[in-house]
Amino acid sequence: MKRIFVDYKKCLACKACETACAIEHHPGHSLLAALGDRKTQVNVRVLGIEHEAFPLSCRHCEPAECLNACPSGAITRDPETGAVLLNPALCKACAMCAMVCPFDAISFKHTHRAPFDRDVAYKCDLCNERIKEGGTPACVEACHSGALIYAEYDATRSSRAAKSLRTYLLGAEGMPPLLELFRELRRKEFARRSGGV
Amino acid sequence: MRVVTVGTGMAAAEFVQRLRLDGFDGEIVMCSDEDFAPYSPCVIPFYLAGEPLDTVYWKGKNFYDQYRVTARLGDPVVEVDAERNLVRTAAGRSETYDRLFYATGARSWYPRPDWLQTTGVFGFKTLTDMVAIDRYVRKQGITKAVVFGGGFIGVDAALALWHRGLEITLVHRNTRLLSQMTDEDGGQFATRKLAEKTGIKIRLKSTVEEITARNGQLASVRFSDGSTMETALLIVSIGVSPNSEPLRGDDKGVPSDPQMQAETGIYTAGDVAVTRHAVTGASGIYATYPNAMQQARTAARHLLHNDGAFSGSVNTNVLKKHIDFPIVSAGSFSGEAVTWQDGDIWRRVYLQDGKINGYIIIGDTRMSGYIYQLYLSRKRVDQTILKTLSAPQHDSYYRSMLGLGGSAMAMA
Numbered sequence: 001m002k003r004i005f006v007d008y009k010k011c012l013a014c015k016a017c018e019t020a021c022a023i024e025h026h027p028g029h030s031l032l033a034a035l036g037d038r039k040t041q042v043n044v045r046v047l048g049i050e051h052e053a054f055p056l057s058c059r060h061c062e063p064a065e066c067l068n069a070c071p072s073g074a075i076t077r078d079p080e081t082g083a084v085l086l087n088p089a090l091c092k093a094c095a096m097c098a099m100v101c102p103f104d105a106i107s108f109k110h111t112h113r114a115p116f117d118r119d120v121a122y123k124c125d126l127c128n129e130r131i132k133e134g135g136t137p138a139c140v141e142a143c144h145s146g147a148l149i150y151a152e153y154d155a156t157r158s159s160r161a162a163k164s165l166r167t168y169l170l171g172a173e174g175m176p177p178l179l180e181l182f183r184e185l186r187r188k189e190f191a192r193r194s195g196g197v
Numbered sequence: 198m199r200v201v202t203v204g205t206g207m208a209a210a211e212f213v214q215r216l217r218l219d220g221f222d223g224e225i226v227m228c229s230d231e232d233f234a235p236y237s238p239c240v241i242p243f244y245l246a247g248e249p250l251d252t253v254y255w256k257g258k259n260f261y262d263q264y265r266v267t268a269r270l271g272d273p274v275v276e277v278d279a280e281r282n283l284v285r286t287a288a289g290r291s292e293t294y295d296r297l298f299y300a301t302g303a304r305s306w307y308p309r310p311d312w313l314q315t316t317g318v319f320g321f322k323t324l325t326d327m328v329a330i331d332r333y334v335r336k337q338g339i340t341k342a343v344v345f346g347g348g349f350i351g352v353d354a355a356l357a358l359w360h361r362g363l364e365i366t367l368v369h370r371n372t373r374l375l376s377q378m379t380d381e382d383g384g385q386f387a388t389r390k391l392a393e394k395t396g397i398k399i400r401l402k403s404t405v406e407e408i409t410a411r412n413g414q415l416a417s418v419r420f421s422d423g424s425t426m427e428t429a430l431l432i433v434s435i436g437v438s439p440n441s442e443p444l445r446g447d448d449k450g451v452p453s454d455p456q457m458q459a460e461t462g463i464y465t466a467g468d469v470a471v472t473r474h475a476v477t478g479a480s481g482i483y484a485t486y487p488n489a490m491q492q493a494r495t496a497a498r499h500l501l502h503n504d505g506a507f508s509g510s511v512n513t514n515v516l517k518k519h520i521d522f523p524i525v526s527a528g529s530f531s532g533e534a535v536t537w538q539d540g541d542i543w544r545r546v547y548l549q550d551g552k553i554n555g556y557i558i559i560g561d562t563r564m565s566g567y568i569y570q571l572y573l574s575r576k577r578v579d580q581t582i583l584k585t586l587s588a589p590q591h592d593s594y595y596r597s598m599l600g601l602g603g604s605a606m607a608m609a
Contacts, residue, residue, distance in 0.1 A: 047590060047592055047595060048590075049595055049596055050601050054595075056595070068487060069486070071207065071239035072237055072240045072252070090252055092239070092240055092518070093517065093518075094239055095515045095523045095525070095562050096239075096487070096515060099515045099565050099566060099569060100569055103566070103567075104564065104591055106562075108517075108521060118521075
């Protein structure tokens with residue numbers, strides 16, 4: 001089964017993934033519709049920590065703590081894709097899932113998918129409909145720097161583990177020189193702003 | 198092989214589903230005192246709050262057909278005869294078994310059972326309760342209610358009826374709501390915020406002493422300070438006791454071994470089962486869904502494959518219902534307290550030997566999963582925990598993974 005992998009050192013923090021996710025999950029399927037709409041749902045977020053940045057979303061764990069904790073039958077796994085899915089029609093926003101998710105991947109909001117007049121839990125759905133039709137998740141498609149890739153889980157893990165740690169962290173093709181330069185500049189800028197070098 | 202479950206609750210439904218999904222082809226009989234398909238007690242208050250009844254059937258309304266179950270409903274099991282391998286019901290029916298799954302859950306405990314004979318006084322535990330309350334509120338046009346008991350179930354009841362638009366008075370004996378889930382400070386913070394956010398009137402250090410009826414219907418209640426209040430609806434939710442009498446002869450729960458057996462051939466799980474805590478080792482009833490689910494799966498696996506063991510219960514819980522104001526807690530509230538608060542958010546971790554002994558997180562859930570994992574993994578966190586609790590981006594997990602815990606200079 002395929003999963004989204006994050007080569008975090010390639011992330012430029014452009015947030016194209018967030019934008020693409022918002023559009024993909026908005027009923028209007030357009031940027032103009034999603035902008036300024038309080039019900040817009042973004043299932044991925046780019047987290048900046050010091051000079052690093054990287055996109056975070058659900059890892060579709062196996063076994064999944066959230067799925068085992070959900071008392072309303074709202075969280076299931078698609079046997080075909082392995083995606084952990086959340087059905088807002090059954091979700092009571094009771095937060096049992098969020099209480100045990102190690103990655104803070106589940107949030108609450110009155111989204112467009114909330115059928116009752118209250119918040120529901122929402123999380124990454126791996127763009128399950130897209131990938132079932134042979135496509136890739138919207139965030140991966142939008143990522144231009146190679147920080148997000150959609151690849152076979154076991155094969156990617158083992159091929160990276162078999163090579164050096166550097167390859168494991170950075171992906172098979174390593175770091176393009178321009179990206180190395182970008183990271184160097186970002187590191188120096190962060191150090192300068194925090195009163196360092 | 199003939200498998201009988203006493204109870205059709207979440208543990209029993211999980212157990213039966215696991216057996217069938219794992220290829221069990223024998224006969225399965227499920228017995229219950231109620232008349233419903235397996236439902237989620239966590240979900241049923243939302244029916245009262247106005248959401249559709251069908252969402253309570255968390256494994257499907259056609260559960261019994263789907264998993265080829267003979268359902269014996271509306272007739273409580275009153276005796277387990279382990280020598281003859283049979284159970285007897287109140288109506289005089291008996292069912293023989295090769296393996297028994299005893300998961301009868303718990304029932305409301307009433308200080309004055311006679312109050313229930315008055316129309317307008319209800320418990321708040323079963324779907325039968327919810328359907329009765331809903332019908333009563335609709336037919337009588339009820340606009341206000343008194344909820345007696347401010348533990349998890351009482352607060353759930355108060356919030357569900359508040360969400361429906363009723364004016365609520367919540368009466369609680371203790372100095373704070375949710376006194377089992379919180380310490381004094383956290384509980385008072387949560388109580389104050391819940392009152393602010395909902396307008397529910399909360400009477401602490403108070404009880405309902407007496408009720409008066411008019412033509413068999415509730416007219417008013419009298420509180421412990423002598424004052425009275427007119428109301429036609431009283432919810433009594435001050436405690437529960439496990440339904441262990443038919444198997445054990447008392448209401449102290451059903452002790453279990455690591456395979457979830459009460460005795461050879463009799464499994465138990467859920468809110469009636471006494472298990473060991475995964476962290477502290479203390480025996481007790483840990484009545485949450487995730488515990489019940491793991492216990493039921495352990496029993497199903499042992500029945501079919503004769504292997505596996507339950508890893509222990511965890512007393513983690515969250516109350517976030519009908520309002521976006523979660524209250525999360527786990528463990529025990531003793532040791533060195535580390536606290537952080539900002540506006541509506543209040544977080545406290547209790548440390549012992551540098552490890553998390555217990556925690557309370559109020560106002561948001563954003564770091565609760567990470568703290569939960571730190572609690573279970575028994576990691577030393579005394580050097581970092583305050584930073585974790587106060588991190589504005591809730592990024593402590595990722596900082597630790599990247600090795601970016603310290604200063605910028607360390608990385609420069």
